[in-house]
Amino acid sequence: MPNNPTLETTFCGIKCLNPFWLASAPPANCGEQVMRAFDAGWGGAVWKTIGEPITNVSSRYSSIDWDGRRMMGLNNIELISDRPIDVNLAEIAEVKRRYPSNVVIASLMVESRRETWHDIVQRAEDAGADGLELNFGCPHGMSERGMGSAVGQVPEYAERITGWVKERARTPVIVKLTPNITDIRATARAAKRAGADALSAINTINSITGIDLDTLEPNPNVGGLSSHGGYCGPAVKPIALNMVHQVMSDPLSALPLSGIGGIGNWRDAVEFLLLGSSSVQVCTAVMHYGYRIVEDMADGMLQWMAEKGYSTIDDFRGLSLPKVREWKDLDLNYKIVARIHEDLCIGCQLCYTACWDGAHQCIHLDRTLPAPDITRTPAQVTAESSRRIAMTPIPKLDLTATASNTVTPLERIPRVDEHHCVGCNLCSLVCPVDNCITMERVDTGLAPETWAERTATPV
Amino acid sequence: MSETKSFTQQVETHSEIAARFQDLHPPFDRQAAVTESNRCLYCFDAPCTAACPTHIDVPAFIKKIASGNVMGSARTILDANILGASCSRACPVDVLCEGSCVMHRYNKQPIEIAKLQRFAMESLYDKGIPHPFTAAPDTGLRVALIGSGPASLACAAELRRRGIAATIYEASPLPGGLNTYGIAEYKLPLAESLREIDMLSDLGVDFRFNTRVDAAMLAELGNTHDAVFLGMGLGAIHKLGIPGEQLPGVTNALDFIAGYKSGSILTAPTRVAVIGAGNTAIDAANAAVRLGATEVYMVYRRGPEKMSAFAFEYEHARQEGVNFLWYAQPSAILGSTQVESLTLTRLSVTEDDSLVPQRDDTFPLPVDLIILAIGQATHTSFLGDTITLDRGRILTDRATGQTSNPKFFAGGDCTNGGREVVDAVADGKRSGIAMAAWLEASHAQ
Numbered sequence: 024m025p026n027n028p029t030l031e032t033t034f035c036g037i038k039c040l041n042p043f044w045l046a047s048a049p050p051a052n053c054g055e056q057v058m059r060a061f062d063a064g065w066g067g068a069v070w071k072t073i074g075e076p077i078t079n080v081s082s083r084y085s086s087i088d089w090d091g092r093r094m095m096g097l098n099n100i101e102l103i104s105d106r107p108i109d110v111n112l113a114e115i116a117e118v119k120r121r122y123p124s125n126v127v128i129a130s131l132m133v134e135s136r137r138e139t140w141h142d143i144v145q146r147a148e149d150a151g152a153d154g155l156e157l158n159f160g161c162p163h164g165m166s167e168r169g170m171g172s173a174v175g176q177v178p179e180y181a182e183r184i185t186g187w188v189k190e191r192a193r194t195p196v197i198v199k200l201t202p203n204i205t206d207i208r209a210t211a212r213a214a215k216r217a218g219a220d221a222l223s224a225i226n227t228i229n230s231i232t233g234i235d236l237d238t239l240e241p242n243p244n245v246g247g248l249s250s251h252g253g254y255c256g257p258a259v260k261p262i263a264l265n266m267v268h269q270v271m272s273d274p275l276s277a278l279p280l281s282g283i284g285g286i287g288n289w290r291d292a293v294e295f296l297l298l299g300s301s302s303v304q305v306c307t308a309v310m311h312y313g314y315r316i317v318e319d320m321a322d323g324m325l326q327w328m329a330e331k332g333y334s335t336i337d338d339f340r341g342l343s344l345p346k347v348r349e350w351k352d353l354d355l356n357y358k359i360v361a362r363i364h365e366d367l368c369i370g371c372q373l374c375y376t377a378c379w380d381g382a383h384q385c386i387h388l389d390r391t392l393p394a395p396d397i398t399r400t401p402a403q404v405t406a407e408s409s410r411r412i413a414m415t416p417i418p419k420l421d422l423t424a425t426a427s428n429t430v431t432p433l434e435r436i437p438r439v440d441e442h443h444c445v446g447c448n449l450c451s452l453v454c455p456v457d458n459c460i461t462m463e464r465v466d467t468g469l470a471p472e473t474w475a476e477r478t479a480t481p482v
Numbered sequence: 483m484s485e486t487k488s489f490t491q492q493v494e495t496h497s498e499i500a501a502r503f504q505d506l507h508p509p510f511d512r513q514a515a516v517t518e519s520n521r522c523l524y525c526f527d528a529p530c531t532a533a534c535p536t537h538i539d540v541p542a543f544i545k546k547i548a549s550g551n552v553m554g555s556a557r558t559i560l561d562a563n564i565l566g567a568s569c570s571r572a573c574p575v576d577v578l579c580e581g582s583c584v585m586h587r588y589n590k591q592p593i594e595i596a597k598l599q600r601f602a603m604e605s606l607y608d609k610g611i612p613h614p615f616t617a618a619p620d621t622g623l624r625v626a627l628i629g630s631g632p633a634s635l636a637c638a639a640e641l642r643r644r645g646i647a648a649t650i651y652e653a654s655p656l657p658g659g660l661n662t663y664g665i666a667e668y669k670l671p672l673a674e675s676l677r678e679i680d681m682l683s684d685l686g687v688d689f690r691f692n693t694r695v696d697a698a699m700l701a702e703l704g705n706t707h708d709a710v711f712l713g714m715g716l717g718a719i720h721k722l723g724i725p726g727e728q729l730p731g732v733t734n735a736l737d738f739i740a741g742y743k744s745g746s747i748l749t750a751p752t753r754v755a756v757i758g759a760g761n762t763a764i765d766a767a768n769a770a771v772r773l774g775a776t777e778v779y780m781v782y783r784r785g786p787e788k789m790s791a792f793a794f795e796y797e798h799a800r801q802e803g804v805n806f807l808w809y810a811q812p813s814a815i816l817g818s819t820q821v822e823s824l825t826l827t828r829l830s831v832t833e834d835d836s837l838v839p840q841r842d843d844t845f846p847l848p849v850d851l852i853i854l855a856i857g858q859a860t861h862t863s864f865l866g867d868t869i870t871l872d873r874g875r876i877l878t879d880r881a882t883g884q885t886s887n888p889k890f891f892a893g894g895d896c897t898n899g900g901r902e903v904v905d906a907v908a909d910g911k912r913s914g915i916a917m918a919a920w921l922e923a924s925h926a927q
Binding site (some may be wrong): 090091369370371372373375376388401404405408409411412413414415416417418419420428429430431435455456 | 516517520521523524525526527529531532533534535537548573574577578581582583584585586587588788789790791792793880881898901902904905908912
């Protein structure tokens with residue numbers, strides 16, 4: 024049935040055109056940028072953190088490339104805004120005047136004095152900010168000065184400052200959490216106790232991205248020295264998703280949450296929403312490709328919602344939350360095995376080597392042997408190959424020259440010993456071909472049983 | 483090599499030839515090589531490795547490019563194939579490593595293995611460091627090798643790595659055989675072949691140039707050495723056996739290709755006919771085009787489906803502008819003091835696939851140069867009856883290269899009738915390893 028899904032939503036009472044916000048970072052550094060982002064389709068922006076202007080170093084960023092692709096992970100040692108507070112606030116006022124429907128959140132970080140916080144809260148709200156995000160997460164530089172993650176890592180500090188802010192704030196107060204802590208729920212609970220209206224997570228993760236093997240100097244290089252930075256980008260998404268889940272599944276922590284961490288497209292965004300986020304914030308993907316990426320974030324999410332029959336974001340928000348459980352609640356008698364679809368197999372044998380060296384030695388190369396042989400080792404296979412004599416085929420003389428290279432020879436297609444397969448998924452993960460290895464349910468004939476049930480004290 | 487000139491220093495590439503025979507496949511730079519190497523799936527027991535006659539561990543050397551261990555990559559290549567740079571340029575990879583790449587079954591372009599191999603090898607050679615392999619301590623054993631082509635070079639390298647003295651006897655003034663003189667310059671320049679052989683000199687291979695081995699000398703070498711490797715390749719290109727063949731303006735593909743590669747031939751006349759349809763014929767026809775001929779014909783007795791050239795070579799020749807005359811056979815060469823015209827007789831194919839000349843269906847083809855490329859004769863008569871032959875080719879045990887006379891080993895074109903550089907390298911490598919084992923076993927007794 025056709026429906027007309029909408030991306031309009033609310034975050035903690037704030038009306039949003041869509042759930043896509045720029046995170047507090049360089050893409051939201053000034054009014055001119057934020058207005059261009061709104062023109063491109065971003066629903067909101069969390070302003071680059073406002074506080075006493077700082078002095079930055081040069082250089083500031085470094086990244087992790089992977090398999091020829093750039094910036095799988097980005098690291099920065101840039102501090103909060105280097106622009107005067109007055110200028111930032113004046114621009115916020117101007118942006119809100121011109122873009123009243125878009126959300127502008129003021130990210131704040133000042134020294135840990137009650138009056139100082141009262142003052143900045145008052146000024147940000149007077150400028151017209153729709154809400155306040157308390158930056159208790161910045162892990163580099165500012166933390167050495169007793170701010171940022173130095174606050175977020177000590178729940179008592181976070182609770183106290185959040186309390187000061189709530190004494191004065193009239194708009195929603197969002198506490199931004201640092202992942203650089205043993206249990207992110209400790210600070211989330213502290214924020215909630217102090218009356219925070221919402222949370223955002225995660226801030227960047229402490230990181231050293233790499234070292235130049237010629238100079239022995241780490242990156243980013245500041246005159247031969249470096250400092251640990253904050254890590255973000257696609258590489259951190261799984262860590263962020265887990266922390267969002269931890270917070271949102273904990274009744275003492277859960278609040279409206281703005282999800283952050285490696286979001287680059289609508290799929291990533293949907294995942295954060297499925298784990299209970301109400302909006303998402305994006306930085307690295309914009310720094311890589313520009314504001315224009317939001318077009319597909321909106322388009323793709325609407326398409327997915329239409330296909331799934333969801334009309335609003337609230338229709339699916341949090342639906343995956345109850346599906347993440349403790350290990351002891353999983354069914355020990357649920358059994359799957361790997362099936363290799365011969366018609367799709369290209370014969371790379373990555374599943375074979377992965378199973379032998381990285382898993383449980385239950386994939387074999389014995390299809391053309393007279394009988395199945397589960398004792399033939401990888402070393403025996405390669406030794407046999409190295410003894411074979413190969414020659415360049417000559418078209419007129421050698422029939423092999425006409426043999427097709429589009430059909431995988433049977434001897435190269437591995438075979439799964441389903442009796443021994445433990446259903447770990449590894450082979451299907453390393454297989455480069457979609458749907459070539461599928462994990463299929465096998466009926467064990469046993470009733471579901473969890474570890475909790477198995478070890479429960481008999482009544 | 484310190485006192486004497488390197489092989490590379492003994493030649494100078496003519497600027498005209500360099501300009502007309504630029505790289506057919508331009509090399510990768512570092513970033514392109516890393517990007518391409520990251521595409522490799524790193525197959526287990528990889529088909530590319532199996533397809534390579536020398537069994538280069540292709541995924542291993544490619545992953546080393548990706549990791550930035552380019553010197554290790556080159557060592558991995560050289561360990562399997564001592565002419566890794568030459569083969570990266572000369573190999574018909576479409577029917578070898580790249581042809582067997584699993585990407586063909588994945589709707590993707592195969593990994594550009596040849597260009598990656600060339601990148602690794604040139605990175606090593608450009609560093610100007612000594613060869614990564616060294617000779618083992620002298621065992622006192624001595625081997626003579628006949629011919630300095632790829633088979634002998636590969637055999638000599640294995641022998642030196644095992645401390646066996648290797649002396650190569652070569653009829654020409656420079657080493658490499660067809661690797662140096664016989665491969666189209668846009669694939670493997672003469673100087674590049676010599677550069678790779680220069681590196682081999684670091685292993686202590688001894689060369690005796692301008693020395694053609696005859697029956698008497700072979701007997702002497704057999705008496706004065708612990709073993710002999712026969713790697714002299716094939717002999718002269720066959721003659722047509724038709725009137726006018728002695729006229730100026732009739733040459734053969736090997737002389738023509740060697741001539742332009744060494745700079746003694748710088749132009750081709752306007753109209754050229756190449757007789758034959760093998761890979762060498764195509765190299766000669768393409769060369770004629772690049773040397774200035776405007777009408778180049780390849781003349782073949784059968785149709786395109788029967789030609790012994792690889793399909794991609796045929797396609798390349800068509801792109802170069804070569805014309806093809808199928809089902810035609812030269813019956814006479816006309817001219818007063820110089821070739822003026824080639825008389826061709828049409829052939830028809832019978833039901834049992836034999837060819838019948840149509841005596842009354844002949845036509846003239848006005849040409850200024852005729853290049854014969856109808857296969858090479860064997861060059862084994864000087865062996866006498868000491869070694870068993872089959873249709874002129876030396877019979878060997880494929881795994882060891884050993885001939886019917888246990889002291890004599892052989893490999894390359896003189897055993898297989900003419901294949902690729904990489905086949906000769908593989909033969910030489912197997913022979914060198916087997917020869918060393920055989921010598922060790924004989925001396926242990």
